[in-house]
Amino acid sequence: MSDTFGAIQTLTRKLEKQRCLIIADDLTGGADAGVQFAKRGLKTLLIPFHGEDAVSLAARPAQDVLVINTITRGLPPAEAFAILSGLLKSFDPKRFPILYKKIDSTLRGNIGAEIDAILAETALPLCFLAPSYPEQGRVLVGGIMMVGGKPLALTEAARDAASPVQESYVCKLLTNQTSLSIGRIDLSDVASGKEPLRRVVEGEQRAGRRIIAFDAVSRQDLATIAEVALSMETVPLLAGSAGLAGEVARILVPGKVKIRPKRQRTFRHVLIIGGSASAVTHEQLQRLQEDGLPSFELPRDIVSGNGRTGTEDRWKLVRLLGNALAGGSAIFRTFTERWIENGDGAASIPQRIADVMADVALEALREARIDAGDMALILTGGDTALGVLQLLDYEGIELEGELL
Numbered sequence: 001m002s003d004t005f006g007a008i009q010t011l012t013r014k015l016e017k018q019r020c021l022i023i024a025d026d027l028t029g030g031a032d033a034g035v036q037f038a039k040r041g042l043k044t045l046l047i048p049f050h051g052e053d054a055v056s057l058a059a060r061p062a063q064d065v066l067v068i069n070t071i072t073r074g075l076p077p078a079e080a081f082a083i084l085s086g087l088l089k090s091f092d093p094k095r096f097p098i099l100y101k102k103i104d105s106t107l108r109g110n111i112g113a114e115i116d117a118i119l120a121e122t123a124l125p126l127c128f129l130a131p132s133y134p135e136q137g138r139v140l141v142g143g144i145m146m147v148g149g150k151p152l153a154l155t156e157a158a159r160d161a162a163s164p165v166q167e168s169y170v171c172k173l174l175t176n177q178t179s180l181s182i183g184r185i186d187l188s189d190v191a192s193g194k195e196p197l198r199r200v201v202e203g204e205q206r207a208g209r210r211i212i213a214f215d216a217v218s219r220q221d222l223a224t225i226a227e228v229a230l231s232m233e234t235v236p237l238l239a240g241s242a243g244l245a246g247e248v249a250r251i252l253v254p255g256k257v258k259i260r261p262k263r264q265r266t267f268r269h270v271l272i273i274g275g276s277a278s279a280v281t282h283e284q285l286q287r288l289q290e291d292g293l294p295s296f297e298l299p300r301d302i303v304s305g306n307g308r309t310g311t312e313d314r315w316k317l318v319r320l321l322g323n324a325l326a327g328g329s330a331i332f333r334t335f336t337e338r339w340i341e342n343g344d345g346a347a348s349i350p351q352r353i354a355d356v357m358a359d360v361a362l363e364a365l366r367e368a369r370i371d372a373g374d375m376a377l378i379l380t381g382g383d384t385a386l387g388v389l390q391l392l393d394y395e396g397i398e399l400e401g402e403l404l
Helices: 002-015 027-038 077-090 111-122 170-175 194-206 219-230 242-252 279-290 300-304 307-327 336-341 349-368 382-391
Strands: 020-024 044-048 065-069 098-102 127-130 138-141 144-147 182-185 211-214 237-240 269-274 295-297 330-333 375-380 397-399
Touching (some): 020 242, 027 065, 027 098, 027 382, 027 397, 077 111, 098 111, 098 242, 111 170, 111 237, 127 219, 170 211, 182 194, 194 219, 219 237, 219 242, 237 242, 269 307, 269 349, 269 382, 279 295, 279 330, 300 349, 307 330, 307 349, 330 349, 349 382
Parallel strands (some): 020 065, 020 098, 044 065, 098 237, 127 237, 182 211, 269 330, 269 375, 295 330
Antiparallel strands (some): 044 397, 138 144
């Protein structure tokens, strides 16, 4: 026991004041990973990267953790590869010794292409991939991604409008996305502890593996994976969900953390923009509507740009939503999955919906003429949230905490 405690102390001293760069392919994923560090008291900033201008990583000395949203989840793999390669041209491992690739726990996006780009630009020899997020019921067992007790391909992720995933076996999914050699470490090896797991990892390295996927069903499993990674002479690229990110943050700032709570504010006007296709989000919004909160749905003809009717309906919606906000709070939502089921599933539809929702929401806010200090936005759905923030010309988001 004392040897274990001593090893953790040594690891903590080694990692003290080390900074972390997180690369995410969408806004909510970046926030979800970054907030794990913010909760431990680390100064965390999330910024966008569009690919046209290089991010000066050296110009961010105030942040312990820098999260970059590359907005690449729905792009073709070659384009995602090029964007990440461009981003990392100025990467200096001395500034960010820990590099974390945030991936979706339902394996959406260009995971293989983006890992390829990062390993190529940084010359890191190895990637640890652990997508499990036990608190969300998402675990990798026997190499199969399970979501709520079902294989991934049998869940709503397979019907995702922008990035459907129809393969549950992570190694097969990655084989279709990368030419790098892929290994997998079974749950029994992960559960055996840090030193036995390290030996298994070394064996995979000797076999020439560049990406190693780890089974994990608990926080302890993720903690063991993180400890092995961060104790290696060359820290590998870490690729995972917010679950693994939380364990990395816990190692960087061990023990209980007391963070002085921010002064609570009360807002007279709250606009909830529901752009997520998640069934849980829809249930939450339905409950608020049943409790009396005015709710407005984005009509199909506004998105399709259906001539005069669409224009008239758009301005009618803006006025109704603006009037509701002027008097208090409101919900503005859409049901993207219904459009897909009805045959409107073109790849551009989800982004078009997000763009129109953001535009209508901002017009309604102007219509309501509310002072910014009296207004709060609750944004669900990464594309919709990003659309709103871009219309507000945001430069970044300081992450402070999470609601749940």
